[in-house]
Amino acid sequence: MAAMEDEVRAGLRELSGQRHLALGAGGEIVMAHPFTAVPLGFSVMGHDTLWWGGCAWDSFALAHLLPEQSPVLVATTCPACQRAHAWSVDTREPPPGEQVAHFLVPASRMWDDVVYTCGNQRIYCSEQCVTAWLERTSNRRGYVMDLPTLWRLASGWYAGRLERGYVRRDPSAAADYLRSVGLSGPFWGLPD
Numbered sequence: 001m002a003a004m005e006d007e008v009r010a011g012l013r014e015l016s017g018q019r020h021l022a023l024g025a026g027g028e029i030v031m032a033h034p035f036t037a038v039p040l041g042f043s044v045m046g047h048d049t050l051w052w053g054g055c056a057w058d059s060f061a062l063a064h065l066l067p068e069q070s071p072v073l074v075a076t077t078c079p080a081c082q083r084a085h086a087w088s089v090d091t092r093e094p095p096p097g098e099q100v101a102h103f104l105v106p107a108s109r110m111w112d113d114v115v116y117t118c119g120n121q122r123i124y125c126s127e128q129c130v131t132a133w134l135e136r137t138s139n140r141r142g143y144v145m146d147l148p149t150l151w152r153l154a155s156g157w158y159a160g161r162l163e164r165g166y167v168r169r170d171p172s173a174a175a176d177y178l179r180s181v182g183l184s185g186p187f188w189g190l191p192d
Helices: 002-017 056-065 114-119 127-137 147-157 171-180
Strands: 029-032 042-045 050-053 072-077 084-089 100-103 121-124 143-146
Touching (some): 029 114, 042 056, 056 072, 056 084, 056 147, 100 127, 100 147, 114 121, 143 147, 147 171
Antiparallel strands (some): 042 050, 072 084, 100 143
């Protein structure tokens, strides 16, 4: 039995090394994107299931990855003022709203501590709330996007993730995808 457990732990470490999941200090799975076992500021409710949302990106992605659950109700609070926000997210069009998403950690460093990264991909009432939060926490500004851009980013990022034989995008394909949804600049490792 111990040999089987050792094989499983080795397999989990290999998957973690390939960035398919994130392990906690005790070797437990804490994230298998877009799913998370730890609360990071979002909840996502489908027709018959309620999940923690790992971050703004992953929370919006669940409607696309699980179309049978769509629309999903994504709920969070603004990190700056604690105002509650909720959106009905589906696969057809971005939800309405003036809110903005702020991603703190640049793409090149997202996997340095992916749980921290996801915990800091949040939705704020406005750019003013982003600025207030940055001043209060002494963090530097990351990347701010509107809800339609967030929805486009989330819409196809995990395409095929639940299918047998799934292969992650290589860096070139990932860059092409990011450009196709309207992202640019050094934060994403892309030209302006």
